[in-house]
Amino acid sequence: MPVSASISPLAPKTIPQLPVVAGVRLATAKAGIRYRDRADVMLAVFDRETSVAGVFTRSKCPSAPVEWCRAQLKGHFARALVVNSGNANAFTGKSGRQACALTAKFTAAAVNCKTSEVFLASTGVIGEPLDAHAFERVMTDLAGSARPDGYSEAAKAIMTTDTFPKLATARIRLGGTDVTINGFAKGAGMIAPDMATMLAFIFTDAPISAPLLQSLLRDGVVDTFNAVTIDGDTSTSDTVLAFATGAAPTPGIRRCTDPRLGPFRKAFNAVLADLAEQVARDGEGARKLVEIIVEGAVSKISARRIALSIANSPLVKTAIAGEDANWGRVVMAVGKAGEPADRDRLSIWFGGIRVAHRGARDEAYDEAAVSAAMKRPEISLKVALGLGKGRDRVLTCDLTQEYVAINGDYRS
Amino acid sequence: MPVSASISPLAPKTIPQLPVVAGVRLATAKAGIRYRDRADVMLAVFDRETSVAGVFTRSKCPSAPVEWCRAQLKGHFARALVVNSGNANAFTGKSGRQACALTAKFTAAAVNCKTSEVFLASTGVIGEPLDAHAFERVMTDLAGSARPDGYSEAAKAIMTTDTFPKLATARIRLGGTDVTINGFAKGAGMIAPDMATMLAFIFTDAPISAPLLQSLLRDGVVDTFNAVTIDGDTSTSDTVLAFATGAAPTPGIRRCTDPRLGPFRKAFNAVLADLAEQVARDGEGARKLVEIIVEGAVSKISARRIALSIANSPLVKTAIAGEDANWGRVVMAVGKAGEPADRDRLSIWFGGIRVAHRGARDEAYDEAAVSAAMKRPEISLKVALGLGKGRDRVLTCDLTQEYVAINGDYRS
Numbered sequence: 001m002p003v004s005a006s007i008s009p010l011a012p013k014t015i016p017q018l019p020v021v022a023g024v025r026l027a028t029a030k031a032g033i034r035y036r037d038r039a040d041v042m043l044a045v046f047d048r049e050t051s052v053a054g055v056f057t058r059s060k061c062p063s064a065p066v067e068w069c070r071a072q073l074k075g076h077f078a079r080a081l082v083v084n085s086g087n088a089n090a091f092t093g094k095s096g097r098q099a100c101a102l103t104a105k106f107t108a109a110a111v112n113c114k115t116s117e118v119f120l121a122s123t124g125v126i127g128e129p130l131d132a133h134a135f136e137r138v139m140t141d142l143a144g145s146a147r148p149d150g151y152s153e154a155a156k157a158i159m160t161t162d163t164f165p166k167l168a169t170a171r172i173r174l175g176g177t178d179v180t181i182n183g184f185a186k187g188a189g190m191i192a193p194d195m196a197t198m199l200a201f202i203f204t205d206a207p208i209s210a211p212l213l214q215s216l217l218r219d220g221v222v223d224t225f226n227a228v229t230i231d232g233d234t235s236t237s238d239t240v241l242a243f244a245t246g247a248a249p250t251p252g253i254r255r256c257t258d259p260r261l262g263p264f265r266k267a268f269n270a271v272l273a274d275l276a277e278q279v280a281r282d283g284e285g286a287r288k289l290v291e292i293i294v295e296g297a298v299s300k301i302s303a304r305r306i307a308l309s310i311a312n313s314p315l316v317k318t319a320i321a322g323e324d325a326n327w328g329r330v331v332m333a334v335g336k337a338g339e340p341a342d343r344d345r346l347s348i349w350f351g352g353i354r355v356a357h358r359g360a361r362d363e364a365y366d367e368a369a370v371s372a373a374m375k376r377p378e379i380s381l382k383v384a385l386g387l388g389k390g391r392d393r394v395l396t397c398d399l400t401q402e403y404v405a406i407n408g409d410y411r412s
Numbered sequence: 413m414p415v416s417a418s419i420s421p422l423a424p425k426t427i428p429q430l431p432v433v434a435g436v437r438l439a440t441a442k443a444g445i446r447y448r449d450r451a452d453v454m455l456a457v458f459d460r461e462t463s464v465a466g467v468f469t470r471s472k473c474p475s476a477p478v479e480w481c482r483a484q485l486k487g488h489f490a491r492a493l494v495v496n497s498g499n500a501n502a503f504t505g506k507s508g509r510q511a512c513a514l515t516a517k518f519t520a521a522a523v524n525c526k527t528s529e530v531f532l533a534s535t536g537v538i539g540e541p542l543d544a545h546a547f548e549r550v551m552t553d554l555a556g557s558a559r560p561d562g563y564s565e566a567a568k569a570i571m572t573t574d575t576f577p578k579l580a581t582a583r584i585r586l587g588g589t590d591v592t593i594n595g596f597a598k599g600a601g602m603i604a605p606d607m608a609t610m611l612a613f614i615f616t617d618a619p620i621s622a623p624l625l626q627s628l629l630r631d632g633v634v635d636t637f638n639a640v641t642i643d644g645d646t647s648t649s650d651t652v653l654a655f656a657t658g659a660a661p662t663p664g665i666r667r668c669t670d671p672r673l674g675p676f677r678k679a680f681n682a683v684l685a686d687l688a689e690q691v692a693r694d695g696e697g698a699r700k701l702v703e704i705i706v707e708g709a710v711s712k713i714s715a716r717r718i719a720l721s722i723a724n725s726p727l728v729k730t731a732i733a734g735e736d737a738n739w740g741r742v743v744m745a746v747g748k749a750g751e752p753a754d755r756d757r758l759s760i761w762f763g764g765i766r767v768a769h770r771g772a773r774d775e776a777y778d779e780a781a782v783s784a785a786m787k788r789p790e791i792s793l794k795v796a797l798g799l800g801k802g803r804d805r806v807l808t809c810d811l812t813q814e815y816v817a818i819n820g821d822y823r824s
């Protein structure tokens with residue numbers, strides 16, 4: 001399970017330094033779960049009762065930590081988050097559930113909270129038992145060394161095939177006070193929006209109630225994490241958790257009519273979108289970031305389905321890897337989506353250049369200009385169906401030989 | 413659009429020599445539609461009114477020839493079939509419809525029939541206009557040179573990225589007379605069972621009425637062509653046509669209660685299954701033929717959906733390319749299928765060896781034996797859900813770097 005030697009060419013030029021979020025402290029450790037000589041566990045400690053919200057994979061075979069988190073969310077409050085890489089604790093049966101319970105017990109003892117206030121996520125190989133004692137050995141040190149500025153190290157500790165750590169931050173004025181929203185994520189393959197893709201954790205000092213935070217998160221993932229697909233495969237472990245410490249000195253936000261909610265939502269969604277785009281930029285083997293826009297569909301849902309059919313088509317993705325504006329394959333992918341479409345109204349653009357118009361090749365298009373557009377690292381592909389007002393956008397990447405190489409020997 | 417230099421390692425050891433079917437004659441020609449120095453058009457002439465049946469892609473953006481055939485099927489009879497490779501005549505708008513009408517006109521004149529008795533299929537690049545005059549130039553020669561033993565050449569003329577021609581035959585005793593069923597097919601990518609995958613043509617001298625032949629074909633593709641997937645992509649041009657000349661000296665079969673229908677159906681389905689398996693064996697870049705069996709599902713349809721979710725998962729397919737019995741990814745693919753599944757009842761076999769049992773790794777399994785099984789060119793993957801009696805089987809292949817290479821520069 002080697003971490004890719006080279007950083008994705010689509011990686012952001014700079015990795016942001018995240019500011020402190022009052023009430024959050026982080027630490028990492030080398031627990032030796034699978035990797036040697038790198039941190040593979042991170043602990044986030046919340047100094048006071050912190051509102052928590054979560055969205056998870058829609059897989060019918062979710063991992064043990066996903067089931068654990070779903071159960072603890074009912075309590076509305078978190079005091080600790082433990083995430084490991086190297087082992088997903090998925091499809092591990094009864095021993096997986098026991099590993100969660102034990103990890104929570106060790107953590108609760110170290111940070112002095114209830115086990116129900118401990119949230120867990122794991123990523124890595126599926127089907128291998130996870131030894132919770134690996135956490136026991138490092139937990140006291142983790143709790144003792146947690147510090148408010150530990151985001152970069154935490155984001156690195158949860159990486160698997162990621163080639164760069166994914167961090168984002170936003171700062172807004174809320175009721176006369178500055179509040180911060182930090183987030184980090186991991187994910188590079190087994191990514192499809194059936195809930196939310198990969199692991200992502202959001203931290204804010206804004207005083208948002210847990211039910212309101214849940215509603216923000218549920219809405220926020222729709223056009224961010226759920227609009228990214230790398231390979232159409234959906235992990236058993238996808239988890240996005242949001243934590244609001246409430247440490248900012250402003251009265252609590254508990255009602256959806258609170259006027260402070262609008263600007264908060266905007267900044268919160270921007271952090272989600274930033275992280276989701278970074279996941280697409282780190283698609284396994286990716287050399288192209290591809291934005292797919294579908295408009296003129298009968299509804300937004302229909303546009304989403306068509307966009308995903310295009311984004312997940314191996315033939316479209318390999319054509320883009322080959323820098324080939326093969327709009328015939330786009331037609332194929334529209335056709336197989338099963339959504340209303342009329343071949344003779346269909347128009348297609350690559351890189352802003354219309355290559356097909358109303359069901360046939362656009363005779364006016366300049367092949368050289370399209371070829372130049374296809375050579376860029378970021379490619380926009382637009383389809384207009386001419387049926388209605390439904391519009392949607394998803395992000396994906398190309399399918400390269402390196403994707404196959406990475407995934408052909410991941411486990412062995 | 414190079415034809416692969418090397419033959420798939422999964423190709424059948426021998427290519428069958430097809431016998432004559434009374435009433436069918438075939439010819440090929442080099443029309444220069446896209447390829448140079450190879451035959452790219454085939455004509456089949458039916459000497460008398462021949463029952464015809466067809467099933468087609470479910471794409472919402474079908475090719476012009478698909479629409480043409482659908483319309484002509486209403487007449488129940490065929491006198492000619494024209495198939496070309498190199499250009500799919502798909503997404504070609506009005507000019508595509510005109511190309512079909514013109515091709516039918518040239519063919520009808522050459523074989524002396526009505527245009528409505530001419531059936532058409534095209535495969536190759538989408539979105540490029542097809543010049544029907546390419547057919548005009550060769551049609552008289554084709555009609556003049558058609559002979560009863562032309563199957564091998566015909567199967568070769570319709571190949572695109574196929575690495576070997578796909579032929580199958582069966583002979584049965586029917587009402588005191590021998591009848592023959594011949595078939596050939598092409599297809600190596602853009603293959604998913606939403607109807608029927610690729611192009612395939614079946615010829616028999618059995619005297620089957622058109623409605624009965626349609627019913628046989630519609631039922632027959634379900635567990636053959638519709639149970640094969642290479643990449644989950646569905647062509648705009650998928651076409652399976654069956655022709656029954658009725659030249660065999662036995663009374664016509666017109667009722668579904670005819671006792672001769674049982675043995676005929678069995679042989680007919682065997683030809684479909686043989687061709688469908690050959691398509692899987694020629695999956696672009698394939699190095700492994702993979703049989704996926706799902707049992708214990710709540711229904712056959714549910715089993716089919718789960719089997720296809722596994723078969724189309726890039727992560728499962730790349731793991732198989734890497735000879736890795738990565739059953740964790742199988743769990744993932746079961747989970748994302750959206751069908752009823754209970755993680756804690758799930759068992760998984762690779763090559764007949766149980767690697768996971770009731771939601772956890774099977775502690776008894778021998779890693780060396782599984783590794784040996786994964787090195788074979790034919791791999792069986794079985795999932796037992798433990799919920800009901802639904803069972804299904806699909807065929808697929810692995811996803812290799814060569815698939816990406818083939819599809820990354822197909823058009824350019």
